[in-house]
Amino acid sequence: MADKSISGxxxxxxxxxxxxxxxxxxxxxGNSEVVETVRIVSARLHATRSNExxxxxxxxxxxxxxxxAAELRTTDLVGLLMDYHEARKPYLDRFLAQLQVGRAF
Numbered sequence: 054m055a056d057k058s059i060s061g062x063x064x065x066x067x068x069x070x071x072x073x074x075x076x077x078x079x080x081x082x083g084n085s086e087v088v089e090t091v092r093i094v095s096a097r098l099h100a101t102r103s104n105e106x107x108x109x110x111x112x113x114x115x116x117x118x119x120x121x122a123a124e125l126r127t128t129d130l131v132g133l134l135m136d137y138h139e140a141r142k143p144y145l146d147r148f149l150a151q152l153q154v155g156r157a158f
Contacts, residue, residue, distance in 0.1 A: 068102035
């Protein structure tokens with residue numbers, strides 16, 4: 054990720070990595086409807102996630118912790134997912150504004 058230019062590809066990469074991680078977690082359910090729902094939600098949140106690092110500089114570290122917990126299937130995964138979403142609540146107005154216009158700010 055650090056090899057990429059500052060032209061937006063690093064941020065875009067974060068959005069794609071976030072979508073892929075949540076798809077991986079959804080696949081653990083073994084339920085194709087859950088997987089499809091997460092895919093749809095991820096597509097809708099892509100623009101917001103593209104600017105997530107600008108709002109929350111710790112986002113890549115959070116994702117790494119979640120990825121490790123998912124790969125190891127540890128009981129920490131649920132707590133990390135809850136923390137991930139709680140950390141975004143103070144910024145909901147900014148994230149919602151992005152969703153309404155369908156783009157990153």
